[in-house]
Every structure is written in C-alpha cells, then in structure tokens.
Amino acid sequence: MSSSLFSIRFIAIASFVILAVVQYFLVYNTFELKNDKFFLAEAAQIKGDYSNAIRNDKVFPGGQAIIDSFLNRNMYELERRYKSGRADFSILGQKVVDSIAANLRTRSNIDSLMTAIIKENKLEDDLIxxxxxxxxxxxxxxxxxxxxxxxxxxxxxxxxxxxxxxIVVSGSLHNTGPSNLVSNITISTPTAYSNRIGFSLYTDTPHRTQAIITRMLPTFLLSLFSILSLATIFYITFRNWSKQKKLAEMKSDFVNSINHEFQTPLSAIIVANKTLEKDQVKDDKEMVASLTGVIGRQAERLNGLFRQVIDITMMNESTLQKEPVVIEELLKEVVDDYMIQADNNKVEIAFKETDMPGHLVLLDRFWVTTMIINIIENGIKYNTSAIKRISIFTTESEKLLTVHIVDNGVGIPAGEFKNIFDKFYRTTKSIENKAVKGLGLGLYYTKLCIEAHRWQLHVDTVEKSGTDFSIVIPL
Structure with a gap:
C-alpha cells in the first residue's frame, strides 16, 4: 500500500507542479504582452507631437544648433587627427561629446515640451x-x-x-527599454563634413507594474482559482480514495481476525464446560457454581462482543448502564475469569490487594470489564518475555482512584503512540517475527469507554520494557 500511495502522490505532485509551471508561463506571457501594449495609445500621441516639435531639428527644439556648433568648429581638427592616425583623436572626440552633453542638458527644453504635450493630450500628469x-x-x-x-x-x-x-539630456525615468520607448530617431546628412545623431525619448508611468497587474487581476485570479480548485479536488479525491482503500484493508483484516478475537470467551466457556464434565467436579457444588458463573459471564461477554463489533460507534455517555460496583471486586473477577483459559506456564496475571477498603464506583460493568480485558490482552500479545506478567493494582490520592494495569511487554514505539487509540489501528511491527492478530478495536474501545465514563487515561511506556495503563477515576 505504501509504495502504491507513494507512486500516486508522486504522480499527483508532479502533475500539479507541471500545471503550476504552465500556468506561471501563461500568466507571465500575458503580463509581457500587456506590458508591450501598455501605454500604446498614449505613446503614439506623444510620439506624434514630439516628432512635430523637433521637425528639422534634433533632440529638442534648438538642439541641432547646439550639436552642430561643437562638431563644426572641431571638424577639421578631428579629420586631421583621424587621417594621421594619431591616438589623441579619441581624446578630442570625447571632449567634443562631453561639451555637447553639457550644453544640451543646460539648454534643454524637454521638460516644458513634455508638460505641454501631456496637458494638450489630457494624459496622466504623473508621467515621467x-x-x-x-x-x-x-x-x-x-x-x-x-x-x-x-x-x-x-x-x-x-x-x-x-x-x-x-547621454541623458533630461528626465527622471530610471528603467528604460523597448516597452517604454516612445521615439527613436536617427538623423544624418549624406554630405561632406556633416554628422549623424541618434536620440531616444522614453515615457512611462511610475506605477506601470502595479497598473498592469491590476488589469491582469481577473486573469491572475482565474488562474489561481483553477490551480486551487484542482488541488482541492485532488486532495478530496485522494483522501476519499485513501479512506476507501484503508477501510477495504481493515475489513479484510477484520474478517481474517474476527475468529481469533472471539476465542477468548469461547475458550473460557469450553474449558469450564469440560471441567464440569469431570465426575469429581460434579459433586463439588461450590466448584460447579464457580464454573457455571464463568460460563454465564463469558457468554454474556461474547454476546457483548458481537454488539461491540457490530456498532462500536454507538458507545457514548447516554448508552451507559451504570450501577454501583466495588471496583476491586470487579478487577479480581476479571483476573480469575481470564486465568481459567490462559496458559498458566507462560502468563501470570495478578491483582494486588491492598489494606484500603473497596471503592464503590458508578460504571457500566460490561464495558469496563471488556476494556480491562482488552488492556490485559494487549499486554500479553505485545510481549516477548518468557513469563508474560500483568500486574493490576489501585492507588488513591486527592479524591482520585487510579487503576494501574502494568505489563512487561515490548512497550509502545514512539512513532506509533499517537495512533494506538485509532479505530482498526494495529502496529506495523511484528512480535517474534509473527504479525499480531487482532481487530484493532481494543484500545479504540478503551478510549471510548474512558470518555463515556468521563475518566482519564494515562499511558507510561518504555520501549522493550513495558507499559503502565493508568485509569484515573474521580471519587
């Protein structure tokens, strides 16, 4: 099952990742497309007005005169140095460029030109x-x-x-590129001693990305919704499939194990019945009464087990049939009945009596008896000791009576402790290389019984050493 679940999870996660990547690229490409088309109409208006303003000019109105004045006065010296192959040609050229840049920035009227264009076309006044x-x-x-x-x-x-x-002439826009390029012009005059100038104008809104994302919000939300919907559908489907698969396996285990679980009361009945058939026992009225009592109690327990298996979920406080019971007498009775059918050479179950008087407790006799037997059987099943010992005793402190059921078994592994009270749960580890049989209902039943009586259950366990189940009962 684990390998099958791993494969399904891997395929599902891989598919989800692929889908998320595809969605990401779709959204990203949509963003780039909108980014390219963003501000397109406004850019066209600005480009048209800007081109008209610099017709037969360069960079800005009056810019050509500035550029030509520096190039023309240095033209012949540049030619002489260039033709003579002198290294200081580039030095002079850079000085000329530096002078052109300084004068263009000083005498620039781009800001007033752009302000007029924005106002005339009624564009956003926060454009940069x-x-x-x-x-x-x-x-x-x-x-x-x-x-x-x-x-x-x-x-x-x-x-x-x-x-x-x-060469920055004017403006405060930092990020420039094809998406916010309004105009890119190159002007040349194919005559001797002339020049060629290329210049650009970029315009953008300071909140471009935010504006694009706002426009893309429906697309983004739809994409996110589709991914979340698919993830939710997969989660619900996978969870239901896992539950169905687990229930199917539990049912299979239940059918295979139910015969074993009913052996406890049946064995006690069979042993008691065979003992009654002995001639030396028939004349012992006290022994006969004891054995018939065992048969009656175990028959009732067997009937109760059928009810427990058929509808264990019905156990709650409202279904309790409480009666006053001396808890110590009940514990001794459970031990005596269980030891009749136990292998006395390998199992020792002892109820340690104390000097304290018996404690009268309101409880459901059948449910509590079954709960104690479940805990005892767990201590025997999950036990590799040569002599499997179960010790039962009571302690009293601050108006609380605690029933201790202590075994010398293998303990509960730390990784499985949180699951032991789940319905149908059984440990994944084997004992003495053999899988432990059972329905996985014992401790689940124990939890329901404790909750229905409003008691508390504490479990102290040491792996490979044993476990102490402590049932705390308010007096």
Missing part, C-alpha cells in the same frame, strides 16, 4: 520621461561615418552616466 542621445558620428567625405560616441561602448574619458543608458 527620459531623453537621451544614443549615437554621435561625423563624416569627412559624406560616405564613411566615424563614431565619436555610441552608448553600447565604454569610454574612459566620459562620465559614467554616459555609459549603457546614453
């Missing part, structure tokens, strides 16, 4: 932007361009702010 120069190159012959600056390259002589992102 970034204007950058991405590329600057010059041509001396109108055909071949020589690069002075490209944002994809690293320049030792330029400020680190120029690297990767480009």
């Amino acid at each position: 932007w970034l204007s950058t120069v991405d590329h600057i190159s010059v041509t001396f012959n109108g055909q071949q361009y020589v690069t002075l600056y490209d944002k994809s390259q690293m320049y030792k002589g330029l400020d680190s702010a120029f690297q990767n992102k480009g």
Whole structure:
C-alpha cells in the first residue's frame, strides 16, 4: 500500500507542479504582452507631437544648433587627427561629446515640451520621461561615418552616466527599454563634413507594474482559482480514495481476525464446560457454581462482543448502564475469569490487594470489564518475555482512584503512540517475527469507554520494557 500511495502522490505532485509551471508561463506571457501594449495609445500621441516639435531639428527644439556648433568648429581638427592616425583623436572626440552633453542638458527644453504635450493630450500628469542621445558620428567625405560616441561602448574619458543608458539630456525615468520607448530617431546628412545623431525619448508611468497587474487581476485570479480548485479536488479525491482503500484493508483484516478475537470467551466457556464434565467436579457444588458463573459471564461477554463489533460507534455517555460496583471486586473477577483459559506456564496475571477498603464506583460493568480485558490482552500479545506478567493494582490520592494495569511487554514505539487509540489501528511491527492478530478495536474501545465514563487515561511506556495503563477515576 505504501509504495502504491507513494507512486500516486508522486504522480499527483508532479502533475500539479507541471500545471503550476504552465500556468506561471501563461500568466507571465500575458503580463509581457500587456506590458508591450501598455501605454500604446498614449505613446503614439506623444510620439506624434514630439516628432512635430523637433521637425528639422534634433533632440529638442534648438538642439541641432547646439550639436552642430561643437562638431563644426572641431571638424577639421578631428579629420586631421583621424587621417594621421594619431591616438589623441579619441581624446578630442570625447571632449567634443562631453561639451555637447553639457550644453544640451543646460539648454534643454524637454521638460516644458513634455508638460505641454501631456496637458494638450489630457494624459496622466504623473508621467515621467527620459531623453537621451544614443549615437554621435561625423563624416569627412559624406560616405564613411566615424563614431565619436555610441552608448553600447565604454569610454574612459566620459562620465559614467554616459555609459549603457546614453547621454541623458533630461528626465527622471530610471528603467528604460523597448516597452517604454516612445521615439527613436536617427538623423544624418549624406554630405561632406556633416554628422549623424541618434536620440531616444522614453515615457512611462511610475506605477506601470502595479497598473498592469491590476488589469491582469481577473486573469491572475482565474488562474489561481483553477490551480486551487484542482488541488482541492485532488486532495478530496485522494483522501476519499485513501479512506476507501484503508477501510477495504481493515475489513479484510477484520474478517481474517474476527475468529481469533472471539476465542477468548469461547475458550473460557469450553474449558469450564469440560471441567464440569469431570465426575469429581460434579459433586463439588461450590466448584460447579464457580464454573457455571464463568460460563454465564463469558457468554454474556461474547454476546457483548458481537454488539461491540457490530456498532462500536454507538458507545457514548447516554448508552451507559451504570450501577454501583466495588471496583476491586470487579478487577479480581476479571483476573480469575481470564486465568481459567490462559496458559498458566507462560502468563501470570495478578491483582494486588491492598489494606484500603473497596471503592464503590458508578460504571457500566460490561464495558469496563471488556476494556480491562482488552488492556490485559494487549499486554500479553505485545510481549516477548518468557513469563508474560500483568500486574493490576489501585492507588488513591486527592479524591482520585487510579487503576494501574502494568505489563512487561515490548512497550509502545514512539512513532506509533499517537495512533494506538485509532479505530482498526494495529502496529506495523511484528512480535517474534509473527504479525499480531487482532481487530484493532481494543484500545479504540478503551478510549471510548474512558470518555463515556468521563475518566482519564494515562499511558507510561518504555520501549522493550513495558507499559503502565493508568485509569484515573474521580471519587
């Protein structure tokens, strides 16, 4: 069963993980799709107005004059150094670029231009932007361009702010990329001693991710709901299947073990009956009365066992048939009856009497008798000692009477202690290489009986040494 359950769990968990991964990629791809299309209409409006504002210009209105002024005044010196192969060509080029950047930033009117565009198109007033120069190159012959600056390259002589992102002209947008690129323009004039400039404008909302997630919320919730629904359905199905499988195995064990469980009272009846058939016993009225009493009590117990097995779940406080019973007399009676059919060479069951007077307790005689026998039989079944000893005695303290049933058995393993009172539960370990027979109802019955009487049960156990079942009864 364990290997079958493991396989089913593994397959189910693997399937669930695969489903979750697929759902993740679907949601992620949906997010990327919405991210690409987010702000698309607004970006188109900004792009149109921005392009019109810089028609026949560069970067921003008046930007071309700034760029041309620095490039034109240094054009011939750049050409001379470039053609002579001098190393200081790049030094001069970086100085020119640095001057262009400083003047573009100082004289930029991008902020006022963007504010006007946003206001004119009635866009969100929390929009942020970034204007950058991405590329600057010059041509001396109108055909071949020589690069002075490209944002994809690293320049030792330029400020680190120029690297990767480009020369920042204006704006406070930090994260730039294809999703928030509004305009990317390259302007060149294919004539001698001219230049080519590439520049970009990025615009975005500061709450882009939050806005996209808000728009995706129905999709996200639907995906999450589907995963949780499938997980819930699997859990319920698996739990019900496990219960059905466990019940089927329990029923099979029940049918195989029921004959053994009824042997205890039947054996006592058979032994008592055979003893009565002996001639020397027939004339002993006291012995006859004792043996017939055993037969009567065990027959009643057998009948009670049938009722217990048929409907053990009906046991509760309302079904108790309480009567005042001297608990010590009941315990002695149980021991005497049990020892008639026990193997006296291997089992010793003793009720230790004390000087205390008997304690009168309101209880259901049949249920308590059966409970005590169940505990005794557990102490014998789960026992590998040469002489299996069960010691029963009572103690009194602070208006509490405690019935102790102590055995010298194998004890209860720590890993199984929490399950011993479950219905149909039987230990997974064997005793002397043999599986212990039983219905798995003994300690479950014990728990129900204790709860119905409103008593308490304490179990002290030492593995391989023995167990002390203590029944605490308020006086």
